[in-house]
Amino acid sequence: MIAGVIGATGYVGAELVRLLSGHTEITGLSLSSVSFEGDRIEAVYPNFLKRVSVTLDKAEKVVENSAVIFSALPHGAGEDYGKVCMERGVPFIDLSADFRFGEDEETYTAWYGKSYKYPELRSYAVYGLPELNRQKIKERTGEGGVIIGNPGCYPTAVSLGGFPALAQGLAGPGTVIVDAASGITGGGREPSRAFHYPECADAVIPYKVGCHRHTPEISRNFAAMVRGDPPAVIFTPHLAPMNRGIQSTTYIPLSEPWRSRVVSGTTRPPNKEIEEKTGKIRELYAAFYRDEPFIRVLPSGVVAASNRVRQSNFCDISVHLDQAGTTLIVQSAIDNMVKGAAGQAIQNMNIIFGFDETAGLTAIPSLF
Numbered sequence: 001m002i003a004g005v006i007g008a009t010g011y012v013g014a015e016l017v018r019l020l021s022g023h024t025e026i027t028g029l030s031l032s033s034v035s036f037e038g039d040r041i042e043a044v045y046p047n048f049l050k051r052v053s054v055t056l057d058k059a060e061k062v063v064e065n066s067a068v069i070f071s072a073l074p075h076g077a078g079e080d081y082g083k084v085c086m087e088r089g090v091p092f093i094d095l096s097a098d099f100r101f102g103e104d105e106e107t108y109t110a111w112y113g114k115s116y117k118y119p120e121l122r123s124y125a126v127y128g129l130p131e132l133n134r135q136k137i138k139e140r141t142g143e144g145g146v147i148i149g150n151p152g153c154y155p156t157a158v159s160l161g162g163f164p165a166l167a168q169g170l171a172g173p174g175t176v177i178v179d180a181a182s183g184i185t186g187g188g189r190e191p192s193r194a195f196h197y198p199e200c201a202d203a204v205i206p207y208k209v210g211c212h213r214h215t216p217e218i219s220r221n222f223a224a225m226v227r228g229d230p231p232a233v234i235f236t237p238h239l240a241p242m243n244r245g246i247q248s249t250t251y252i253p254l255s256e257p258w259r260s261r262v263v264s265g266t267t268r269p270p271n272k273e274i275e276e277k278t279g280k281i282r283e284l285y286a287a288f289y290r291d292e293p294f295i296r297v298l299p300s301g302v303v304a305a306s307n308r309v310r311q312s313n314f315c316d317i318s319v320h321l322d323q324a325g326t327t328l329i330v331q332s333a334i335d336n337m338v339k340g341a342a343g344q345a346i347q348n349m350n351i352i353f354g355f356d357e358t359a360g361l362t363a364i365p366s367l368f
Contacts, residue, residue, distance in 0.1 A: 002028040003349070004066030006059045006073060006081060009033040009044050010189050012095055013072035015342035017041060021052045023346065023360030025353070030066045032059040063090070068349055071095060072342075076114040083118050086145040091352050093345045099125040099149030100217060111213040125149050128348045130357070131160060131292055132224060141352045148348045153340030154180055154214040154237060157248040159221040160295060160315045161332030164288035165252050166225035170281065170328060174253035175232045176222065181240040181247045183306075186336050195239070205239045212237050245306030246336045252328040260325020271323065278321050281328065285319055293358050294339065294347070304331040311335060312365040313343035313358075335365075 003020050007013045008031035020026050031041055033056040040055050042048040063069055063084050068091045071078040075096045082099070085092035101108045103122045109115055116122070126140045127133055128148035140146045151159075158178050165171045181204060187195030215235045223230035231252075240247070258281070260273055282297065289295040296316045298304055304316040312335060320329040334340050343361055350357045 001025055001067045001353075002030055002065055004030040004032075004062040004069045006032045006062055006069060006071045006078070008041060008056065008072070009036050010072050011185050011337065012341045013070075014041075014045050015337045016070050016072060016345065017045075017048065017052060017054075019338070019342055019346055019360055021048075025355050025359060029054050030062045031056050032062045034059075060084075063088070066090065068352070069093065070342075070345055070349075075112050076117075079117040079121065082121055082147055086121060086124055086147065089145055091141070091146050091148070091349070093128070093148040093150060093348055095150045095341055095345055097149075097152065097213070097217075099147050100127055100151065101149075101220075102127065107216050111216055121147060127151065128344065129156065129159065129221070130344070130347055130351060131163070131289075131295065132221065134351060137348060137351050146352060148345070148352075150341070150345045150348065152214045152217055153182065153186060153246055153334070153336040154212075154235070154248070155217040155221060156340050156344065157246045157315065157332045157334045158218050158235070158250055160334075161248055161250050161317055161330040162222055162252060163225050164285045165281075165328055165330070166222055166231075168284055168288065169255055170252070170258050170284070171226070171231060172253045172255035172259070173231075175234055176253070177251040178218065178233065178235045179238065179249045180235070181238040181306075182336055183240060183242045183244040183246070185244050186239075186246075200239050201241050203241065206236055207239055209236055210234070242306070244335055244337050245310060246334050246340055247304075247306045248330075248332045250330040250332070252330065254321075254326055254328055258328075260321070271325075274321050274323065274325050277325060278319060281319050281321070285317060289317075294361070304333040306333045306335070307367060308365055309333050309335050309339070310366045311338060312363055313339045313347060313361040314365060315339055 003026050005016045031054050071094045082092045105116045124145045125147040126136050129151045219233045286297040294313045298318040304318040316333045318331045
């Protein structure tokens, strides 16, 4: 099967090429790039030498030649190709925000400053977080054409960390607070000045404080996991001096049955009651994700860290309680380029075509 990548020379596009080239069901690649049309991919990225040799073509040719299309274009740039794909019955997996909000154009426009060019395409679209919508992806595929709105990187890490607590009644009333840090590749291959090395080295820098556009996506995902009113969310992203990875810390107020009776400041850690409740919550998390191939709920004493999921499609999760026993602290870590982008897109392709969901995504994380 030939897979097409539109926008193959951006960071996410190149990561798609790297992963797809090792996929057992992919027999060839068709690639496009506006900036490097006519060049070969290995001339743009020499790491592909002797492994991938493909001439970069026009996007229209890629759509004609491929059985599945991945679009790694900026927000607002891919709808035309999605329309052609639906007319041809070819799955379209979009890594921008254009299809993440379904028919909710108002939210998309408010946060991304763009309007839908073809609103009717949203009837084909499914939000592509497999751990949330695997069955919807299968059902939409069975009905005919399918468009996948691949999730954002921050929402992937944050949502996966929060889902079990929200779905199983651990979360109580109050605001969920999220602090998360991303590697510099999140800024793309042509970043703003803030993402250049002299500007961001040797510092962890908050940005878009209180107004990051991934906030409504996180809020909507959390709402899908609760029966009553969804929690309010405060999300603060940070730029970290690393190439790749996302490290998310989510603070979730516990519901009354799960709250400890420990009075803050009266006991010294470790506290037996806190340890026991943490263990029970960890068991709930592990049971919730028992059948998920890419979620690793870590054992006691191991904290999720971005360097342990590097170049993999894993999401590592560790659970903790504050010493007062009133707040669940969830650490979740992903590679923003893989589970946060290209790897998750391939996971969605595997679901669409009925492949083994882990196909092309079995690499052990690179620690160093």
